[in-house]
Amino acid sequence: MNVMNASPRRKELTRLAAQLFVQEGFDKTTVRMLAQEMGIKSGSLFHHFKDKQEILAAVIEEGTHNALRIARRALESSPADPEARLRAMARAHLETLFTDRNAHVVALFEWRRLDDEAKAHLSHLRDAYEALWVDVIDTALEAGLIHGDRFLVSRFVLGALNWTVRWYDPAGPRTPDDLADELVAMIIPVKRESDL
Amino acid sequence: MNVMNASPRRKELTRLAAQLFVQEGFDKTTVRMLAQEMGIKSGSLFHHFKDKQEILAAVIEEGTHNALRIARRALESSPADPEARLRAMARAHLETLFTDRNAHVVALFEWRRLDDEAKAHLSHLRDAYEALWVDVIDTALEAGLIHGDRFLVSRFVLGALNWTVRWYDPAGPRTPDDLADELVAMIIPVKRESDL
DNA sequence: AGGATAACCAAGCAAGCGCTAGTGTAATAG
DNA sequence: CTATTACACTAGCGCTTGCTTGGTTATCCT
Numbered sequence: 433m434n435v436m437n438a439s440p441r442r443k444e445l446t447r448l449a450a451q452l453f454v455q456e457g458f459d460k461t462t463v464r465m466l467a468q469e470m471g472i473k474s475g476s477l478f479h480h481f482k483d484k485q486e487i488l489a490a491v492i493e494e495g496t497h498n499a500l501r502i503a504r505r506a507l508e509s510s511p512a513d514p515e516a517r518l519r520a521m522a523r524a525h526l527e528t529l530f531t532d533r534n535a536h537v538v539a540l541f542e543w544r545r546l547d548d549e550a551k552a553h554l555s556h557l558r559d560a561y562e563a564l565w566v567d568v569i570d571t572a573l574e575a576g577l578i579h580g581d582r583f584l585v586s587r588f589v590l591g592a593l594n595w596t597v598r599w600y601d602p603a604g605p606r607t608p609d610d611l612a613d614e615l616v617a618m619i620i621p622v623k624r625e626s627d628l
Numbered sequence: 629m630n631v632m633n634a635s636p637r638r639k640e641l642t643r644l645a646a647q648l649f650v651q652e653g654f655d656k657t658t659v660r661m662l663a664q665e666m667g668i669k670s671g672s673l674f675h676h677f678k679d680k681q682e683i684l685a686a687v688i689e690e691g692t693h694n695a696l697r698i699a700r701r702a703l704e705s706s707p708a709d710p711e712a713r714l715r716a717m718a719r720a721h722l723e724t725l726f727t728d729r730n731a732h733v734v735a736l737f738e739w740r741r742l743d744d745e746a747k748a749h750l751s752h753l754r755d756a757y758e759a760l761w762v763d764v765i766d767t768a769l770e771a772g773l774i775h776g777d778r779f780l781v782s783r784f785v786l787g788a789l790n791w792t793v794r795w796y797d798p799a800g801p802r803t804p805d806d807l808a809d810e811l812v813a814m815i816i817p818v819k820r821e822s823d824l
Numbered sequence: 825a826g827g828a829t830a831a832c833c834a835a836g837c838a839a840g841c842g843c844t845a846g847t848g849t850a851a852t853a854g
Numbered sequence: 855c856t857a858t859t860a861c862a863c864t865a866g867c868g869c870t871t872g873c874t875t876g877g878t879t880a881t882c883c884t
Contacts, residue, residue, distance in 0.1 A: 441861090
């Protein structure tokens with residue numbers, strides 16, 4: 433069996449697994465279903481992954497890794513003012529949420545199925561991502577752009593964003609950027625006439 | 629087997645099932661685990677419920693029913709102004725979310741495991757609940773209390789509230805009412821000095 | 825007392841589960 | 855040319871799953 437390689441073959445298998453995990457749920461997805469989707473027999477699966485759990489970990493790792501990459505890139509190319517950074521972060525969050533939708537849905541709703549070892553490993557990645565948010569929120573608070581408790585505000589914002597995977601339809605009239613802008617507009621005090 | 633009765637025994641079994649479903653997830657909860665928690669043998673379970681799915685449906689029905697009751701009561705005893713109604717609704721949402729926490733976590737995260745028949749039945753209950761929200765949000769928008777798209781605003785608010793089950797610790801310093809107030813404060817424009 | 829009914833149990837079936845063992849084969853490296 | 859490696863296959867083991875069956879006990883109503 434392979435240990436922790438990142439062959440293109442394995443990446444493709446991970447992508448297919450993510451889709452099935454979202455469709456059926458991790459527990460209801462059998463190794464036989466996974467194998468069929470990949471065009472191989474169930475036994476062959478264990479040449480690429482040591483067990484079913486490792487497939488789950490691979491899916492989540494891939495998604496979180498991409499989220500980090502996209503968010504960092506967005507912050508780098510964003511103007512320095514707090515509102516622009518807040519908007520950039522919200523947009524980046526929704527961008528990764530819907531380009532890697534399958535992986536993120538799995539990360540959000542099947543996290544508990546990871547064994548302790550995988551959880552410990554992946555927590556670091558997730559924490560690094562959340563640190564970006566905390567920084568952006570803090571900056572916005574200090575600038576007086578938004579008000580309230582830093583802990584609660586970040587939780588509420590992330591909750592509102594993450595929950596979009598439950599109702600947002602990419603085929604609809606709104607783009608992810610529209611959503612991000614609307615959310616930011618909702619939480620920063622309305623502009624006065626003097627600003628217009 | 630019993631059909632659709634609401635005996636006190638069945639209610640107690642439903643409560644225990646909800647707890648296990650939250651702890652382990654619906655799929656990972658076996659009928660043997662359920663039976664043991666209830667102090668009976670696995671076969672006896674099917675005297676009370678026709679199959680495992682019906683237990684899930686019972687859990688969700690109970691939770692949603694309570695949510696409706698609490699929200700209606702809260703709106704009845706609330707002052708008529710839009711801000712008070714918005715706050716009352718947010719408080720009621722969090723109140724039911726944490727007094728019937730198990731049932732609601734199951735409703736939010738195991739909904740997909742229901743068969744089509746149960747989904748159709750329970751959708752009506754859920755829609756009735758959401759209608760209360762839509763009304764409150766609409767009133768707040770018309771009064772100019774909050775701004776934005778009515779659809780998006782209600783989704784964002786419900787998302788932020790529902791996501792609290794993932795991080796809120798009832799043993800911590802904050803009460804659910806604190807959370808509700810903070811969220812409401814976050815989305816309505818800050819009060820001017822002239823209001824103080 | 826007697827009859828119905830609700831609640832339970834012991835035993836186990838058929839199906840499906842994750843995973844392993846052993847083998848075959850084509851491509852690659854020394 | 856030979857040895858290694860990557861990838862796939864067949865076959866099935868050992869176990870767990872949701873659920874059924876047939877029968878027993880406790881409770882209640884008349």
